[in-house]
Amino acid sequence: MNEIIDPASELVHLAGDDPVEDADMRFWKFLIVDDDRDIHKVTKLVLEGQAFEARKLQFLSAYTAGEAVQLLERHPDIAVVLLDVVMETDDAGLMLVRHVRSVMGNSLVRIILRTGQPGQAPEHTVIRDYDISDYKEKTELTSTKLFSAVYASIRTYQHLSGVLAAKETLEQRVRERTQELEARAKELQASIRQAYEAMMEVSVLEERNRIARDIHNVVGHTLTTAVVQLEAGKLLIEVDTSRAAGKMELAGQLVRKGLDEIRSSVHQLAGERETIDLRKDLERIVGETVAHAGVDIDCRIGQLPKLTFFQIKLICHALQEGLTNGIRHGRSSRFQFELGFLDSLIVFTLRNNGSAPPGVRFGFGLGALRDQVELAHGTLALEAAADTGMELRIRLPVPRSEMQV
Template sequence: MELWTVGNKTIVWLYVIALTYFTHPAAERLLVLYFLLYLAMNLVIHIVKSARLKQGLIVSMIAYLLLCGAYAKPEFLLLLPLTFFELVSFFIRDRRVALVLVLAPMLFMTQSLLVHYGFIAAFVFFNYAMVKRYMERVNLQEDELERARLRQQRLDRQLNGNAEYAQASEYLVKLEERNRVAQEIHDGIGHAITGGLIQMEAARLTLRRDPKAAEALLSNAIAISKDGIEQIRRTLKDLKPPVEQLGLSRLRYAVEAYGSRSELLTTVVHEGNMETITPIQWKIIHENVMEALTNAAKYARASAVHVEIRVLNRFIKAVVADNGQGADKIVKGMGLIGMEERTAAVNGTVTADGAHGFVVTTLIPRTGGS
């Protein structure tokens, strides 16, 4: 806005200089000094930062123009609209009131200057109105930006609070699980081992004087130990999550994370008995799906990707389909070749279709990874 105001002042200043010298061909050389002094005062106004100092300089410049108009050339009064608008902009918000105050000096001007003064006043008024409207929009945008920044800070604090709560909840769940496992080991396995040790110690003490009783005690110790071993197996089985949960959960998390990073809308669905998928098969499916996701984000110009895992009678089928531009002819790159090689290791196949978006299908025999 400073450049806009300076440009308008320069236009009016040059217009007044031209009018003065065309009206008075034999103008005095001091007029150059007067105009340069006016220019210097304007530069000082734009340099200073204090609002009160600016107001004082503007009032001084008005007085200077009135003196020049009275004692040098009346054309100096044509520069008053610019200065008046600068002054009233500090105190008056209504543009119409400002225009009336700026036009008031026309009551005291000669007939020859009225048209020029009215033209300059109208020119300056419209520029003043445009600048005012622009500044109001800028202020509104700045206020909206500040409100958005405050909302962002509040959401960040909430997000941090939720993250801390999630971490605390996760830690609490881990503590509860540790406590449950410790209690289960103490109540089951610990008692079994303790009971077995007591039985074996009793058998050692009675072995010489009563072999039959010692044999019975050892049989009890063996039974208690077997029961303890079975409890250990059950506990480990309960602690270890099923293979299908590990594979599907890991795949779902990886797909959603990649979708968030690449701004893709992702969905993952499954059908059939996921327990039949072996770890090596899950590894191949995971790598093929992620490779297909990468291709969709880089080349397909897609906005959504659908991942589907199905366990059929004889095959395990993994499909990655996007809504991108597709391709009439599929050119195999390193990614697609790598998918084929990985899948071929378990006697599977990979097909790609670009008719409607890009669809990559991985088929693995159910016995291929056994």
């Protein structure tokens, strides 16, 4: 159907060269839908020149529901529709209301339903079942009531338009903020990944440093002892051949032990893991110390979870360092060694009956041991025992994933 607009409703610009979009901003689009042409003329006569919220009306006319649909599609910014109920059909106006709301999805436009046959569309039924702004009978719609109805509808349209604009602005800001947060999340993930990779590199370096210290401390201690035995053998070779041979044999054992330690550390640097029996290694250290130093050692080893290579090496080194220091500096003759697992911790305790110095100072060996324990996220304490002698305590945490007793 063709669009029909009354010539009297032609828009007159204040300045002939003003663009249409600027002119539209100064007018409210007002659609009259009625099959009676006189109704169009009277309505324009009453409302023309009136200002609503500082803007006048731009009149659009449709004489059937079909024409009204075309105009509403062409002008989605129509503010108010003055709609007749009975046109090409008895319920054409009501069907248009449903089409506008349900099919076109236009919830902003205000619809004033006007009818000359109220029996065809009872007011209480229409107000309840249809989304309209107002319901008027043509016989009661005076110029004042028409002005009031249009003014109220325009105010509502203006308010709803503002709410919709604010909603769209808020949604746009939410989308922009979401995109910004997603971008930051990606940056954070990349940063975390880089930090993780850096931590892995640091972890590898720490492991290698621990191995280097292990070679220096354990192997160095073993080989130093071997050298001492060799020197003693040299002095005894002309005095007591049998004792000299024993010293040489012991030196050979120590050298072989040092070589084993070096091989183990080299395997570790290469990323290999050896199957180490911690209990046997500890018992071996205790047995060798008893045999070579002539001391008594009470050794108690409880049930332990599965430990890492470094934890095993650290415990062995701690026992060896603790015994050596107790004999050399504390003149100890008796030791009590306990190793167990309690509350997710490896509990290492070594007590001796030696002399307790007035102030505990960590030498090179114990200082290196303390550093190794801290790198393993553990704690080390060396202090005078409750009764006599010194007590070395070490606590090493065991991750839950490794707690396989």
